[in-house]
Amino acid sequence: MGAALFGSWLGLGLGLLLLASDSGLVSAKRYLRCELARKLLDPPYRFDRSLLSNWICLLEHESDLDSNRITSNPNGSRNYGLFQINSRFCQEGRRGGICNVKCEDLLDENLMEASACAKRIHTSDGFQHWNGWQRYCRNTQNLPNLRVICGI
Numbered sequence: 001m002g003a004a005l006f007g008s009w010l011g012l013g014l015g016l017l018l019l020a021s022d023s024g025l026v027s028a029k030r031y032l033r034c035e036l037a038r039k040l041l042d043p044p045y046r047f048d049r050s051l052l053s054n055w056i057c058l059l060e061h062e063s064d065l066d067s068n069r070i071t072s073n074p075n076g077s078r079n080y081g082l083f084q085i086n087s088r089f090c091q092e093g094r095r096g097g098i099c100n101v102k103c104e105d106l107l108d109e110n111l112m113e114a115s116a117c118a119k120r121i122h123t124s125d126g127f128q129h130w131n132g133w134q135r136y137c138r139n140t141q142n143l144p145n146l147r148v149i150c151g152i
Helices: 002-022 033-041 049-062 103-107 112-129 131-137
Strands: 070-072 078-080
Touching: 033 049, 049 131, 078 103, 103 112, 112 131
Parallel strands: none
Antiparallel strands: 070 078
16 A cells, blocks of 8 residues: 555656646756856846856856755745845745846746846845855956856
């Protein structure tokens, strides 16, 4: 009976996973460094090439290049997605916050919402908004040399 019950739960779990992915709810990705660097340079994202090493360093230390990353903070807020955007910039379950975006939309491998919000944060606060950048990327000697590593 235990095996049958396990099989039922496994089937249910796989069914829910397939249902979620078919409905567009699950579309996350773990990027490779150079793949992501190229993606951020190209349209529609068009990140500034002179800041790209800072962004890649930040993303490596904040989300480990995982667009589906959610972290909880001691103050009860959460950080979402590749850019680890704090929940004060988005609204859970509906559009809102400073970036007028659903927090769940920041988890998508389509980085339109997340990149627009991250650029907005950077415009007002610079990279200081992100602890990972402050800890690991502030010193320019720690930034990846994307010209050598990725040929860009």
